[in-house]
Amino acid sequence: SAVISQKPSRDICQRGTSLTIQCQVDSQVTMMFWYRQQPGQSLTLIATANQGSEATYESGFVIDKFPISRPNLTFSTLTVSNMSPEDSSIYLCSGVSGSPVDPDTQYFGPGTRLTVL
Amino acid sequence: GENVEQHPSTLSVQEGDSAVIKCTYSDSASNYFPWYKQELGKRPQLIIDIRSNVGEKKDQRIAVTLNKTAKHFSLHITETQPEDSAVYFCAASPYGNKLVFGAGTILRVKS
Numbered sequence: 001s002a003v004i005s006q007k008p009s010r011d012i013c014q015r016g017t018s019l020t021i022q023c024q025v026d027s028q029v030t031m032m033f034w035y036r037q038q039p040g041q042s043l044t045l046i047a048t049a050n051q052g053s054e055a056t057y058e059s060g061f062v063i064d065k066f067p068i069s070r071p072n073l074t075f076s077t078l079t080v081s082n083m084s085p086e087d088s089s090i091y092l093c094s095g096v097s098g099s100p101v102d103p104d105t106q107y108f109g110p111g112t113r114l115t116v117l
Numbered sequence: 118g119e120n121v122e123q124h125p126s127t128l129s130v131q132e133g134d135s136a137v138i139k140c141t142y143s144d145s146a147s148n149y150f151p152w153y154k155q156e157l158g159k160r161p162q163l164i165i166d167i168r169s170n171v172g173e174k175k176d177q178r179i180a181v182t183l184n185k186t187a188k189h190f191s192l193h194i195t196e197t198q199p200e201d202s203a204v205y206f207c208a209a210s211p212y213g214n215k216l217v218f219g220a221g222t223i224l225r226v227k228s
Contacts, residue, residue, distance in 0.1 A: 031214045042206060042218045043161070059118070092160065096214045104149045104168070106216060108160040 001102070002027050002095050004109035012115045013083055020079045021112045023093035028073040030098030034066070037090040037111070049076040049093075083116045090114070119144040119211040123219030130197050132228045140207035140219050141189040149210040150183060150190050155221075156203045164205075165192070197226045 003026040013019050023032070032049040047068055048056040055068035070076040080087050090111040097105065120143040130136050142150075148169040153161035167174045167181045167190065174181050178197075183190040194201055202225050208216040 033215070042220050043216075045215055045217070048213070048215065104151075104210065104214060105163055105166065106151070106214065107163070108153075110160045 001105070002029055002097050002107045004093060004095055004107055006093060006109040006112050008112060009110065010113040010115075012117060015084050015116055017083055018079055018081045019083065019114060020077050021091055021093075023076045023078070023109055025074045025095045027097070029095035030073075031096040031106075032070060032076045033094045033096075033106070034068060034076070034078045035092045035094065035108075037092060039089070043092065046078070046091075049078075080114065083114075085116045088114055088116045119147055119209055119217040121207060121209050121217050121219040123207050123222060125222060126220065127223045127225070129225045129227060132197060132199060132226055134197055136192075136194045136197050136201070136224055136226075138192045138205055138207070138222045138224075139189060140191070140209075141187075142209040142217075143188065144209070144211045145185075145188065147209040147211045149214075150181070151208050151210075151216070152179075152181060152192050153206045153208065154203045155206065161206060194224075197224075199226050199228050202226045 005024050007022045034046040035043040037043045045058050046061045049068050049070040051070045067079045092111045093109045094106045123140045151166035154164045155161045167183050178195045180193040205222045207219040
């Protein structure tokens with residue numbers, strides 16, 4: 001299984017500023033994703049982080065607001081730009097190992113709890 | 118796109134009883150259906166999954182059934198224990214390992 005860590009674990013930010021969240025996986029994964037989980041809600045996919053190329057965004061999410069990088073197979077960042085209180089949420093990254101034994105299992109990071117004032 | 122509906126939203130059972138959570142999906146191309154357990158303040162943890170070429174899978178007290186024709190799948194937990202109390206999410210994967218999640222079920226096991 002893949003062990004995924006995120007930094008920071010939480011932050012409180014002022015509106016109009018930006019925050020970059022880091023996601024580190026302890027082993028190579030084929031796919032990495034970013035999700036948002038609003039308080040008391042389910043998980044919503046923001047985008048697929050593609051290694052060395054632009055991320056693929058889901059409907060309702062755009063690159064200018066949520067720029068994503070994935071420079072290698074084990075690391076990705078998500079930036080929440082020009083934040084407003086509506087961006088207050090938990091942001092989670094995930095990875096899929098793609099191994100023959102475990103091809104589809106998606107492991108999640110612990111999440112970053114963001115509060116925007 | 119894929120849409121996953123999950124019921125019930127809350128479920129209270131007595132310790133030792135069984136719990137059943139049901140999900141339906143809309144996209145017949147979905148071929149992978151995991152179930153996650155999320156405790157308060159923690160990350161979602163995979164508890165069981167099933168692929169579209171299998172009708173049922175069991176792991177100790179947990180089982181999942183899949184009906185591809187009806188596009189629904191269910192989680193069954195037997196002999197529930199207080200530590201089973203958590204939020205449970207079903208999900209479906211239409212393609213590319215993407216997951217579309219259900220709204221979640223809060224399970225409370227009363228001792």
